[in-house]
Amino acid sequence: MSSSGMHAVVTLGAGPAGLSFSQHFNHQTDIYEKEASWGGRCRSHMIDGFIFDEGPHSSFTKDVYVKELFAESVEDRLNEIYPKILNRFGSDWVRHPVQTNLKGLPVDLVVSCILDFVKAERSGSGSLENYGQWLIDGFGEKFARTFPYAYTRKYWTVEPEQMTTNWIEQRIYRPDLEQVLKGALSSEINSNHYISTVRYPGRGGFQSFLRGLQEGTKAYYGYELVELDVQKKKITFKNGFERYYEALVSSMPLPVLVQSIKDCPTDIKQAAARLACTSVVLVNLGVARENLANCHWFYIYNEDILPCRVHFPSAYSADNSPPGTGSLQAEVYYSRYKPLGMSLEHVLEKTIQDLTAIGVISKEDQIILAQCQDVKHAQVLYHHQHTESRTAVLDYLEKHDVHCIGRYGEWAYLWSDQSIINGKRLAERLIKDKRITISSS
């Protein structure tokens, strides 16, 4: 391949957003991907006969196009799952969502939660000042401080007051008083929350849903961008390869892209440095027991227990674990605000200890696979400088014909379907834009 401008539009990253952009741009773009294969954060890894996704993934998209794309990719061989979700609080197992399933929890706690819920309803909810205030206004002080506050510290690694509410949309279910009371007085299952069913491929892990997007792409693997010269419109990769572009489409993490810019203005560098995210250590376990899972996933509020959430991949698809076995994936989050403070070996050891202590794994269980994956970019953190910093960086890049797409490209809390849609939208916009030359190799 020559190092001159063979293609007008060059794409960075072969995850959902980059693949989607390529497909909707009629594949008139070369994709350069740092890793050895496609899929991005939606990749699935086969390890000793077990399949683990890069963090728990399932599809709950309502978008018809993405639904069809995923179904076609797996030739309709998918599992439609009505997830059973649990919560671990103290030494109790509580159905999800906790607020409409309070029965069985200590009476004083239940009464305080209900009293504060009524107070919050009366005072009129909806404060958007910060996430902490939003939680208290919406759920009442006692419930907010006991459950989502604790979970936020484990999942988001910050105090709720440090976050805005811009990312929430429908991600958190807010019940009414009738539902709260019913859940406190009866044992009937109250499983209202924002996800009712999820979809998962019958075979091959979550990555199989992207097969339809991957077909026909011109992707080059093992190409890690290390320098971006926005004046010369030139990119350089770690392996020494260089090329010029007319427009650059980036789905790689925004702060990392900015770090690579030659002679980047100081204010843009500073804005990019303020952007924050969480990282996650995924603890993947394979156990020689078929009935390992009694739910699809559960949340853990206890702050002395390392993981905040545990999924059972073997409950999503029988293809995810060999016959006679079960698998689980636990998530341990950290960030610049809450460093991990221990080695990966220690994370693995403590997670196994913690899950044994709460009875998820028994002492008799034979653990046949135990490994960790450290994922540096997990959740984009919506702190109070997020919007302003992100806008400054994206505006600067747009002015230099660098278009950012996807969860880490746009630095936004996007699920796979939204990343795919944003890749598609950009392709449609650039096709309309007469300034861009669309050429083929």
Ligand SMILES: Cc1cc2nc3c(=O)[nH]c(=O)nc-3n(C[C@H](O)[C@H](O)[C@H](O)COP(=O)(O)OP(=O)(O)OC[C@H]3O[C@@H](n4cnc5c(N)ncnc54)[C@H](O)[C@@H]3O)c2cc1C
């Ligand atoms: C723990 C976790 C759980 C999730 N669960 C779900 C879920 O249940 N359902 C759902 O729909 N979504 C889920 N998501 C979100 C989903 O993973 C993302 O929305 C999706 O992967 C974003 O796609 P993307 O293409 O924007 O980014 P990515 O998937 O990150 O793709 C970007 C690509 O750029 C490449 N790249 C990075 N740096 C460079 C470089 N320097 N040079 C070249 N290439 C580079 C990367 O290797 C990667 O392949 C989850 C995410 C996480 C972290």
